[in-house]
Amino acid sequence: MDKWIELVKAKMSELKITQTELGERVGMSQGGIGHWLNKRREPGVTEMNRVLQALGMDFLEVAMVIREPQQTADDDMPLAQKYNPYFRYPVNDWRAPFEVRETEPQPYSKAQDKQRFELTDYHARGAAFWLTVAGDSMTAPRGPSIAEGMLILVDPAAEALPGKLVIAQWSDSDDAIFRKLDEEGGQRYLVPLNPTWPKALLTDECRIIGVVVQATARY
Template sequence: MDIGQSIRKARKAKGWTLEELSHRVETDTGNLSRLERGKQFASKELLSRIMVVLGIELSQIQDAGMSNVQMALQPSRAPKEYPLISWVIAGGWAESSDNFHPGDAEEWLPSTENAGDHGFWLDVRGDSMTCNGNPSFPEGSRILVQPEADVISGKYYVVKLLDSGESTFKQYIEDAGLKYLRPLNPNYRTIQINGNCQFIGRVIDTKMTGL
């Protein structure tokens, strides 16, 4: 049994769909499907998250003839630096990113996540994405945004509201054919959307500040 089959067996044992597991380990269903079919290797970080969520022990994989699993993993990506920009700039990023120059940002922050050529960091404003659970994005924490990312229900996005011109950070939810931008803080209202917004990018990494 290879690693993909081991993951699929453990997922099925919990009664989870690919979508449920992808949400729990913060990847997309396509990645997991290819991994389970042996068409794609997992990074060390992703494999570790999958094993924790599914309750798979490394010894179980080794007992299944997978003692060389670490050798099959892709090497960890070297950190790449992305600019920390303002929300004003972020609001027009889709139109202006090609005109962005290194001197336009005072600070560049590293990440091992691949946010593409036009990735950028933002400081979280307010407490609408703060909660008692995980993840939580308190005010002042930083989020890495990947522009031109696929829009997937349950993931987190920076979105420009076309009616007001305001940019906001929320969780995107599809439910019963309707689409919403949901804050994690229950004291804020969920926003129903119907094409009156522009997805600037998906949040793929975060950093805490002031620790």
């Protein structure tokens, strides 16, 4: 809600639109717009999208999100991120997923590309990319669970520490795998969240491609 308000206010300032003018575009009073922008009342997704449409912006999507926390000071945040906090990253394939990606996170634009991209407010440290979860190896009977069909965002520059969800690949395989990185007795293992799948020792023949920093399921 706070980001929506900040984004709307920034766009109104850019377009030099008053609350009265915005209300006329949306078909409501200036007072109603003021209640939303001052958090005295909370609009639903439909009303939020009406405002975005009136400002020439894209619709919101309802999503379930699991994400890594980001520590970013607002004062140090680039304006492009603060006021339009959406970045697009390519959706890659599990076969050599790291080979096709953008070199830097890009603010969202409406440019049409053959490559599929998905949006997020996560500002990656490295050349991040999305993968679509396949299979049930990370579907847990309880606790955190990443089901088949969910999109996961992989940041190759994030530090792979025990407890993190990671994408790994063995040197003799073209396909990558999605697992939790655990450590026991000084050894590191790649562990599925689904207990019916076996865990694997992390050896020198296996490399960590990146850390999963966000998982999203759209409805």
